[in-house]
Amino acid sequence: MLALLQRVKEARVEIDGNTVGQIDAGLLILVCAERGDTPAVADKLLAKLLKLRIFSDDAGKMNRSVQDVNGGLLIVSQFTLAADTSGGNRPSFGNAAPPDEGRRLYDDFVARARVAHPVVQTGQFGADMQVHLVNDGPVTIPLTVR
Template sequence: MKAVLQRVAEARVDIAGDTVGAIGAGLLVLLCAERGDSDALADRLLTKLLKLRIFADEAGKMNRSVQDIGGGLLIVSQFTLAADVSGGNRPSFTAAAAPDEGRRLYELFVAKARAVHPAVATGVFAADMQVHLVNDGPVTIPLSFS
């Protein structure tokens, strides 16, 4: 399972001009389920991103988590994180989970996040989305568990 975390001042997801999910300060989570990923990997990834200390404390050091600051999570499915470009110029996405399994793991991840974090917004799985964000820092962190 892969994710790219972006520390944001604000972020939103639009579909056909309508906002379907938005947060203020927090984390934009671009999430990809890969073949062979498990529920346990989803748990591990969620635990890590909730505790990752990438927000400034009073001294300006990255020492606080999204939970510490009461920030939001905007979770967006993004199978393209599984891209393999080693074979040429057209990416291969064979490492991505099959659509039904990808949806199941994405929805599981979102449900688990909502169970433990008070502010969770989402995009729509497999939709054509426009993601708008103000990257704070900028701080962008890739996470990968297998």
């Protein structure tokens, strides 16, 4: 699975002008299931991002996790993270999981996140979404878990 984490002061997802998910400070997580990913891979990704120390401590060093700061999670499906741009000017998305498999893994990832963390909001799988955020730092971290 692939994820792009953005430390945010606030973030929200809109569909047709309606807010469907919104958090204050925390992580905006763009997540992509790839072919062959399993729930065990999703578990590894979730464990990593919940403990990743990318929030500042009192000394200004990145030494706290999203759990340490009681930040929110806004999880958004993003199959385009699997883009392969090595063959020309049009990206190929052949590494992304097929839609049914991707939806199943995304839903499982969100369900597990809701068990492990108190504030979890989402976008809508497969929808045309507008994502609004105030990146804090800016801090943007790519994660790949296999």
